Amino acid sequence: MKILRLLLLLPFLVLADGDDLYLLKGAKVFIADEGFVAKDILVDDGKIILVDDFIENIETGDVIDVQGKFITPGLLVFSSLGLLEIGALPETNDTGSDIYNAGFDPSRAYNPFSQAVRLNRSKGVTSTVNIPGASGYFSGMLTYTKINGGMKQKKQGPLGLVTSYGQSYNDSRAANLMYMEDLFSYVRTNHDDNYADMTQFMLGTTNEYKFTSRDFKAIKKVLDNEMPLVVKVNKATDILNVIKFAEAQEVDLILWEANEGHMVANEIAQAGVPVILDPLNNIPSTFDSLNATYENVTRLNDAGVVMAFYYEQGAGAHNAYLATQSAGNSVAMGLDYNEAISSITSNPADIFGLINVGYILPGYDADLVVWDNDPLELMSSVEMVMIDGEKQDLSNRYKELTDRYTKELDKPNSYRSRE
């Protein structure tokens, strides 16, 4: 049996049965640091178990001919997928909280049946890191969620505590920095048991931020280096202040947005701080971003900064899959092609220390996307999506609406087929 020969070749593999066994043959496969290379991929029981130049055909399981296709790791996006159905309807929006801030984990509200989840999955997204939107000093925690359909999702996290720093309608940015220092020092010098008694840090001042015990515990995780501080910041001088702050506090730091990051690229690189950004942010949309430019990605990359990309133009919350368009444009701006693909697959996995995702390597989760052409091109399409070794349904509501208004036109629209 061929399967036996395979086992002889790979004595360390245990192929229990053919149920979840797939062999993807003949595609160009994205291997980090190498780019697209001709490889076959063997998937069993949700995991990639072999990636090789040539893998002998298997008898049990499915052999999938993907000759001439392109395979990437599933796209990892930063989005509100599953937490937000219609932006202007607060009752469908679970991204935020007025009760909690630092301790807020919006991923607990995840809705696998969101139409935005379906659309993005059909466009190659296999997982999301949520963007928290609590209204307090911190906007909440990041969690990684796989967006396979069904009631259960695999999650990893919490991955980071999100806040923002910079222009403010109220206090000076200097005061905001002092505030964060005082807050961290308070949390550092108090024990968990005391937190419950302090519903408000700096009681009696005009400060409006409230913290519950849950919030203090989340901040403590940052101080204990169990998760990084993720700061949305744009102005070059603010970025330097945030780096200095994180170093003084001895906490891990990730920068988010960083429109003026290119002006302090060397300092960011020297601090070993990764940056999450949309390469398309080139508008001086605030006084903190006067130096926004398309050159941000190339200048950060030249300095050696590790980046992950997201897409936030237009309806970014619903079209997170267009991270491919952001990445494609970054190539047009001069970024290395392989780096651009890595920035929407393996780099975010590395930045957050995610386990067994983001790469096409043996032992990793079989989160794979088959493309008919260059994944970064605007007119390429997704032909297959696999999450944890399961082929995903690629239907979505927009295709259903398209069919309804282009087929069976002799019938009233509401009596046409639903597929």
Added chain:
Amino acid sequence: MIKKLLAIFTALILFGCTEQTSTLFVGEAEGSVTNYENDTHGTYASTYVPLPSENTVIRNATVFDGDGNKFINYDIYFSDGKISAMGRDLVVESAKEIDGTGKYVTPGIIDNHSHMGVYPAPGVRTSSDGNEATSPNTAEVWAEHSVWSQDPQYKLALAGGITTFHVLPGSANLFGGRGVTLKNVSGNTVPDMKFPDVPHSLKMACGENPKRVYSSRGPSTRMGNVAGYRNAWIGAENHRDRLEKDPSHRDIKNETLVGVLDGEILVHNHCYRADEMATMINISQEFGYKVSTFHHGVEAYKIANLLADEGICAALWADWWGFKHEAYDMTIANIAIVDQARGGTGCAIVHSDSASGIQRLNQEAAKALAAGREAGFDISEERAMTWITKNPAKSLGILEKTGTLENGKDADIVIWSGNPFSVYSKAEQVYIDGALAFDKATNFMPHTDFDLGVKEWEGK
């Protein structure tokens, strides 16, 4: 902060929409006594003067003419700011020669839905001038009187090939006011940027925005919106009647509306839902005016045949959705379905409504084209090019001047590094009225006064 940014973005898309007006011929013979002639050719006329240009021939390029055609190994010659000749191996005297081998040439890209200038960057309260959200009917306001001529966003759009854009008031009101069509040139005054001798427009808005903004005083429902439009048109008719007895009477709100009824001002109607667009068509029939273009139209595909029959354009996003309930029924095939309606007689437009999106209208068209093909339509790239050139020009009443590459038209031209439907292609040179306005290789582009002293890192 994230929430704050989301709020700003939401405000922009929730309130972004307007209409345009067109030139009014107020000849005495017709007995019309509105002030339209003075509006367009008098006090508020364009003072635009093209940059100096030299006669130029682009050789051996792939040309999308914007009129649905593609020509290989083609030359295009422009002189005195106008397109003078197109063909193979053109013989021209004393022209600057540009090698277009491997390049693509298209008409200047036109965005018929922008808020640049009225929502300039940086987006601060003090220059947020796009919505006169003080009354459901502010037909009296003109976007050109809000436009900031130093908005640093224009040149970013220029780098994306935009040569003409239409600035609309926002969509808070049933009648948001007049829009203005600008050449993408720098000027110290707004008239210095105005596209000369082109129609004014009127922005109208359907649906959620007006009824939300005016929920406490009304309209607070969609039926309230419709009553508001109809009452306003009746008021305009009354104004027109009064002018016959009292020609010197001025009423700048009704002058805009009468301009529409007289067919001089073009209606640009923000409207998402199919059923509401159909209602707006009914209203136009009741009062005898024409809708030029529905904007945003996330459900336009549901009434694509109706739009084609009525000769109404639909200015659409490729893929925006979900930010409002009325923007929920999105299909990326929307633009293609509208385009292909009634045997391909539909008028589909890719618009931006975004200072970021306007920089990549070609990419938005590419995504819409791909979805159209996926839906089974046989649509060529040269056809899709009309969505960002000819059709928006038609929608704005400027097609006889720009929007396609034809002899005698303004030499508004983009040279692309490669196929403009590829994410990797960039506008390399942009010509406006035959004058080089942007050159990627030499970093030649206009810098507004606001830019001074900011980007000191550039070139380092």
